[in-house]
Amino acid sequence: MSAPVVDVQDVTVRYGDVLALERASLRLGRGAVCGLVGMNGSGKSSLLKAVTGLVRPESGRVLVQGAPPLRARRAQALAYVPQGEDVDWTFPVSVREVVMMGRHGHQGPTRRPRRRDTEAVDSALERVGLTELAGRQIGALSGGQRKRAFVARGIAQEAALLLLDEPFAGVDKRSEATISALLAELAAEGRTVLISTHDLHALPQLCTEAVLLARRVLLHDTPAEVLRPENLALAFGLDVLGRTPATGALT
Numbered sequence: 001m002s003a004p005v006v007d008v009q010d011v012t013v014r015y016g017d018v019l020a021l022e023r024a025s026l027r028l029g030r031g032a033v034c035g036l037v038g039m040n041g042s043g044k045s046s047l048l049k050a051v052t053g054l055v056r057p058e059s060g061r062v063l064v065q066g067a068p069p070l071r072a073r074r075a076q077a078l079a080y081v082p083q084g085e086d087v088d089w090t091f092p093v094s095v096r097e098v099v100m101m102g103r104h105g106h107q108g109p110t111r112r113p114r115r116r117d118t119e120a121v122d123s124a125l126e127r128v129g130l131t132e133l134a135g136r137q138i139g140a141l142s143g144g145q146r147k148r149a150f151v152a153r154g155i156a157q158e159a160a161l162l163l164l165d166e167p168f169a170g171v172d173k174r175s176e177a178t179i180s181a182l183l184a185e186l187a188a189e190g191r192t193v194l195i196s197t198h199d200l201h202a203l204p205q206l207c208t209e210a211v212l213l214a215r216r217v218l219l220h221d222t223p224a225e226v227l228r229p230e231n232l233a234l235a236f237g238l239d240v241l242g243r244t245p246a247t248g249a250l251t
């Protein structure tokens with residue numbers, strides 16, 4: 001791999017007494033779409049938050065395009081689509097204003113949008129199919145439309161790395177299809193995507209690689225390899241795909 005876009009080295013995250021992530025390492029190159037898979041509480045959000053700089057690891061190091069997360073954020077290198085519950089949906093902003101936030105780092109201190117900012121926002125709204133709803137208050141959208149608005153903010157930002165926490169949770173089929181197709185397009189444009197998901201069946205179409213997480217990184221491989229019953233059993237300890245793990249797989 002040429003210089004990695006994401007380089008997580010031996011990262012441990014702890015919240016008080018709770019050890020959320022233990023010595024996790026992960027490197028992703030340009031154009032990768034990587035799915036984080038694991039049980040509830042396995043550390044998926046913590047890993048995403050460590051990469052964004054929202055959570056400070058107890059030990060270890062995160063680099064995004066060679067820079068620590070906060071510096072990478074200032075350089076507009078990473079965009080983050082949070083889980084729905086991490087957002088205040090009563091905030092009085094329109095969909096267009098949310099997407100324009102992706103341009104703030106590209107604007108001067110007055111934050112007056114220039115033509116290329118307006119064009120980037122229009123194009124991002126179009127790509128996620130929200131042009132018609134651009135004037136609506138963000139909280140007046142459905143769950144799937146809200147996710148699409150945040151994906152549009154990431155697109156408008158032109159970040160090299162997109163991090164998405166459960167983009168398909170509580171999302172309608174149309175939004176799921178739009179977001180999946182967009183992630184593939186963004187990867188083809190050379191962006192890197194890291195996403196946490198519970199949707200194991202969608203993994204092979206959606207992702208070029210996958211990580212099995214259970215506080216530690218158990219496996220980082222192709223989606224097909226990660227989905228092997230004996231590997232899933234390592235993380236979930238049960239028959240999640242309705243198949244029986246191979247005998248002796250856990251020994």
Ligand SMILES: Nc1ncnc2c1ncn2[C@@H]1O[C@H](COP(=O)(O)OP(=O)(O)OP(=O)(O)O)[C@@H](O)[C@H]1O
Nearest residue numbers: 015018019020038039040041042043044045046047
């Ligand atoms: N702010 C916090 N304070 C205390 N404990 C936390 C905090 N955030 C997460 N945890 C704990 O850290 C562990 C990992 O949580 P995390 O949210 O990273 O897992 P996850 O895999 O994303 O879970 P889910 O699939 O339910 O979203 C869990 O035990 C969780 O309860």
